[in-house]
Amino acid sequence: MAILSGRTLDRMVLGPVRRRPIRLRTTLAQVARAGTESLPLVALIMLLVGMILGLQSAEQLDRFGVVDLVAGLVSVSVARELAPLLTAIIVAGRVGSSIAAELGTMQVDQEIDALTVIGIDPVHYLVAPRIAGLVIALPCLTVFGDAVGILGGFLVGIGVLDLGASSYLMNSLTALTLEDVWGGIVKAVAFAAIIGVVGCERGLATRGGAEQVGRSTTAAVVRSIVLVIAADLFVTGLLYAGGGA
Amino acid sequence: MSPHEVRREAQGEAQDEIQDEVRGVAIEIEELEKSYGAEPVLRGVDLTVRRGEILVILGASGSGKSTLLRCLVGLERPDAGRLCLNGVDLFHDPPAAVAALRERMGVAFQGGALFGSLTVAENVDLPLAEFTRLPESTRRIVVDIKLALVGLRHARDLLPAELSGGMVKRAALARAMALDPDLLFCDEPSAGLDPITSAGIDQLLLRMREVFGVTLVVVTHELASAFSIADRIALLHRGRVQALGPPAELEASTDPIVRRFLDRRADEETESAGLLEGLLEERGIHA
Numbered sequence: 001m002a003i004l005s006g007r008t009l010d011r012m013v014l015g016p017v018r019r020r021p022i023r024l025r026t027t028l029a030q031v032a033r034a035g036t037e038s039l040p041l042v043a044l045i046m047l048l049v050g051m052i053l054g055l056q057s058a059e060q061l062d063r064f065g066v067v068d069l070v071a072g073l074v075s076v077s078v079a080r081e082l083a084p085l086l087t088a089i090i091v092a093g094r095v096g097s098s099i100a101a102e103l104g105t106m107q108v109d110q111e112i113d114a115l116t117v118i119g120i121d122p123v124h125y126l127v128a129p130r131i132a133g134l135v136i137a138l139p140c141l142t143v144f145g146d147a148v149g150i151l152g153g154f155l156v157g158i159g160v161l162d163l164g165a166s167s168y169l170m171n172s173l174t175a176l177t178l179e180d181v182w183g184g185i186v187k188a189v190a191f192a193a194i195i196g197v198v199g200c201e202r203g204l205a206t207r208g209g210a211e212q213v214g215r216s217t218t219a220a221v222v223r224s225i226v227l228v229i230a231a232d233l234f235v236t237g238l239l240y241a242g243g244g245a
Numbered sequence: 246m247s248p249h250e251v252r253r254e255a256q257g258e259a260q261d262e263i264q265d266e267v268r269g270v271a272i273e274i275e276e277l278e279k280s281y282g283a284e285p286v287l288r289g290v291d292l293t294v295r296r297g298e299i300l301v302i303l304g305a306s307g308s309g310k311s312t313l314l315r316c317l318v319g320l321e322r323p324d325a326g327r328l329c330l331n332g333v334d335l336f337h338d339p340p341a342a343v344a345a346l347r348e349r350m351g352v353a354f355q356g357g358a359l360f361g362s363l364t365v366a367e368n369v370d371l372p373l374a375e376f377t378r379l380p381e382s383t384r385r386i387v388v389d390i391k392l393a394l395v396g397l398r399h400a401r402d403l404l405p406a407e408l409s410g411g412m413v414k415r416a417a418l419a420r421a422m423a424l425d426p427d428l429l430f431c432d433e434p435s436a437g438l439d440p441i442t443s444a445g446i447d448q449l450l451l452r453m454r455e456v457f458g459v460t461l462v463v464v465t466h467e468l469a470s471a472f473s474i475a476d477r478i479a480l481l482h483r484g485r486v487q488a489l490g491p492p493a494e495l496e497a498s499t500d501p502i503v504r505r506f507l508d509r510r511a512d513e514e515t516e517s518a519g520l521l522e523g524l525l526e527e528r529g530i531h532a
Contacts, residue, residue, distance in 0.1 A: 110358035114420075117318045118372050119347035 001201045004127065008197065011121070011128040022128040030133020037094045038141055042087050046145040049082055050074060050152020058161050067161060071168045072175025074153030079180040080240070083145035085232055088191035091138055092224035096199040099130050100220035103203025104213040112204065122204070131196030138192035139185045146184060183239045190235055191228045198224045269296040271428060271460040272317070277326035279312055286312045287323065288484035296427075299454055299461040301471040304481035305506065311432065313481065314464045318352050318430050319343070330428060348376050350428040351421030355436055357413035359405035365416045366392065366401035372423040391419040394456075395449060411442035418449060422457070429453065431463045435470040443467065447474050468507065472496075480506060 012022055057073045103126060106112050115122050150172060157163040202220040206212050272294035279287040286309045294300045304310040315321040316328060319335050328335050333346045359368050369388045373379060379387065392398045395415035405413060414434055421429055434450065435443035447470050453459050465471055471478055472492045480488040480495065480503055488495055488503045495503060504510075 105361075109361070110354045110356060111360055113320055114352070114354060114358035114360070116320060117347065117350070117352040118375070119344055120371075120375055 001197060004123070004201045004204070005193075005197050007123045008128050008131055008200075011124045012132060020124060022124065022132055026125075026129035027132045027136070030130050031137045033098075034091060034095045034134055034137035035141065037098070038087070038091050038137075039144070041090050041094065042141050042145050043148050045086055045090060046078070046083060046148040047152040047155075049086060050078060050149035050154075051156045052152075053077060053082070053149075054153040054156030055160065058156070068163060068167065068171060070153065070157055070161060070163070071171035074157075075150045075172040075176045076180055078149035078153070079146045079176060079184050081184075081232075081236070083149050084142050084184040084187040084191065085228070087142045087145045088138065088188065088195065088228045089225055091134070091141065091192075092195045092221055092228060095134065095137075096195040096224045097217045097221050099196070099199035100203040100206075101213055101217045103200055104206035104216040107204055107206045108209060108213060127196075127200045127204075130200055131193060134192040134196040135189055138195070139188040142184055142188040143181070146181065183235075186239065187232060187235050190231050194227045194231055195224045198227065270294070271296045271298070271331060272462065273327070273329040274313075274317075275327040277313070277316060277323050277328060279309075279316060279321060279323045286484050287316070287326075289326070290481075290484070290486055292479055292486060292489070294460060294462060295476075296460055297454065297458050298476045299450070299463065299474050301475035301478045302462065302464045302481060303466060303468070303471050303478055303506070305466065308481040309484040310464045310466075310481045314430060314432055314462070317462065318350070319347070348372075348424055349426050350430065351424070351426040353414070353417040353421040353429070353431045353434060355433040357405065357417040359408075359413060359416055359420070361405050364402050364404055365397060365408070365419075368405070368416060369420045369423050372420065376424060387423070391422055392416075394422070394452075395419045411438055411445065414438065414446055415449065418446075418453070422453065422459075425457060427460060429459045429461050431461065431465075433465055433467075434463060435465060435467045440469075443470060444473075446470075450474055468509075482506075 011020070053074050054070055058067055058070050061067050061069050061073070103112070106126075112122050112126075115125060154165075154168055154172070157168040158165050199220045202216040202223070206216040270293055272292070274290055274292040277287050277290040278285070288309075290309075290313060292300075302310045302313060312321060316323050317330070317335075322336055327337075330346055331349060333342050335343060335346070359365070360371070363371065366385075366388050369391050370384055373384045373387060377384070389398055389401070392401055395418050397412060397415050397419060400408060400412060400416070405416070408416060418431075418434075421431075431450065434446050438446065450461060450463065451474055454461055461474075463471070463474065475492050477489065477491055478495050479486050482502050488498055488500055490498075496507065498504065498507075
């Protein structure tokens with residue numbers, strides 16, 4: 001996986017220097033694919049999570065008579081943690097798995113061999129655009145998830161907790177800083193790279209037949225989720241340790 | 246060996262050397278060895294392929310013929326030995342020389358290995374788009390010529406999933422020939438095809454050689470196909486070249502391993518497996 005990451009980074013960064021930039025059309029197709037495959041699910045999950053978080057936190061905050069802090073708690077939690085993590089998990093399931101299945105099938109059908117003997121570098125042709133596509137799409141999906149998650153909390157705030165719409169929005173905006181949103185985007189970029197590399201690596205490592213493609217797909221999702229959560233702890237430690245931000 | 250046979254063999258070798266010099270050597274394989282783990286698959290293969298020749302590599306399953314082909318096209322790195330294509334050492338010469346060589350060779354894989362998301366025409370166009378500066382309109386003409394050559398012009402806009410087995414093989418050949426290579430490698434071109442389609446593929450390979458003068462290395466276990474297209478046949482057995490020569494010479498061979506293969510007789514392992522099955526059946530045990 002480390003070798004594949006290095007080779008991909010090499011194609012992305014040094015490709016333009018060697019007059020072999022990564023394929024824009026394929027990259028944009030991957031962005032569109034990641035978006036269309038994940039957007040509805042991200043919207044649904046983040047709306048529900050925003051609502052659940054609003055209800056859960058309201059019960060606790062009401063004991064201290066500060067139920068109006070729900071707005072800030074929901075928006076900060078969603079932007080810093082929930083939107084990047086849950087969106088990454090959704091994308092790992094939807095896109096990471098399909099990348100592993102696609103490349104695995106290509107490997108089994110000797111299409112990767114065919115590319116190699118034609119003289120086309122599979123990392124440049126297949127891997128780099130997929131990872132670049134995810135690195136663009138996942139932060140966008142995360143920002144979208146931020147907005148929908150906050151909307152979920154807002155709906156609970158005005159519909160169930162009887163908080164005023166304008167005061168809820170004001171409290172959200174006051175609590176939420178640009179650093180919170182940027183922190184989420186930084187996480188999303190790291191998670192996208194992990195999901196892309198794991199999906200491609202598992203796909204290319206597939207040997208045998210259809211059964212192995214299925215195993216590679218499952219392994220890609222499981223590994224991605226575990227690594228994303230581990231990376232989340234690491235990035236959170238870097239960004240927020242010591243009560244910063 | 247009788248003095249007459251020794252003389253005939255010496256004459257044959259001298260003739261081969263003269264032919265090599267006249268036509269030039271396209272592929273040289275010397276003492277090629279390859280193992281997977283502790284299992285040796287190629288145990289010192291020596292072969293020379295002349296320019297414009299059709300060499301068929303025959304062999305039973307596990308004889309090492311597919312591994313030899315994968316080494317020849319650069320997909321597997323041999324453990325030892327030397328492999329030169331058009332004078333370029335595939336594993337020791339600089340990457341630029343190897344990249345230039347790759348543009349001069351085409352490979353048709355057993356299952357076609359067509360890119361499933363691309364149409365037949367896009368598959369053939371891919372090497373042209375990657376390695377030539379031809380404008381799209383010219384590339385389109387070249388693609389149509391290649392597809393016409395294999396009789397697939399009508400299928401240019403179909404996806405590989407919409408093609409029959411024979412059409413897939415022909416489309417793979419058209420893609421392999423896209424850059425007018427000097428060397429064409431075919432892995433089991435007739436496998437899984439009915440006799441008529443298989444004969445059509447054989448004719449196509451012969452036409453490729455006739456029209457383009459391409460050097461062909463064909464790996465197969467189909468005897469009829471091998472004998473109808475080969476200038477020479479190399480029979481691989483347990484990772485070594487057991488026999489090498491024109492089809493007629495192989496046909497006349499008295500080597501027991503060659504005879505066993507050509508006469509389609511089961512080997513000892515299969516026979517003992519049959520005996521074991523018989524023994525189990527006798528005792529009422531069903532595997």
